[in-house]
Amino acid sequence: MVKLPVSYYLNEDVVGLAKSLLGKVIYTAIDGELTSGVIVETEAYNGHTDRASHAFGGRLTPRTKTMYENGGVAYVYLCYGMHHLLNVVTGPLNQPQAVLIRGVEPKDGLITMLQRRKLDKLSSRLSAGPGVLANALGVDLNCNGKSLLGNEIWIEDHGIEIPSDLIVCGPRIGVDYAGEDALLDWRFYVKGNQFVSKPNK
DNA sequence: TCAGCGATTAACT
């Protein structure tokens, strides 16, 4: 299988890229355990013009520095003091764009993921939601700034195409504080998939 | 230096 090339991540259309990530397969090889899942839910965060983004207004801090990197690295952020959120940095250097991975459908390393999540059987609770999927994949702050072309975390294209009538867009989750920007339809997910984080019936 | 808070989840009532 082929890892997505750097050129894929350099696309400046972060919203379109968030949509195209649906159906791609994300892999992690952490602590010697290979795990992977098909991406079924994403959100776009568009740099300095997006109030919901950490980099809004051109803020550059030790934490957000990763978002300014060239596309193709991971941006991992600790939220609420207990949850890791996994983002894919996109766009050219100094353009702070990123795509938040909110839901994946488990594929390889299921046993490992179940152990990490302290579950004894497969359920949508395994990896539906940005905090829990990072936990299932073994992603933590050590992955922040890691290249997506390395051998610890990467994304492959398995040729999975989501039919356009199954791709749904809508407002992003948990960003009410962002004012008008909270209303933008920058969240994409696969209709009917049980590993989408929000009630999806 | 430090108070306040968040791109959430799970366990309650």
Place this chain on the structure above:
DNA sequence: GTTAATCGCTGAA
């Protein structure tokens, strides 16, 4: 439907 858990980052002092 409501709320506790929990800590690094941010911005102001």
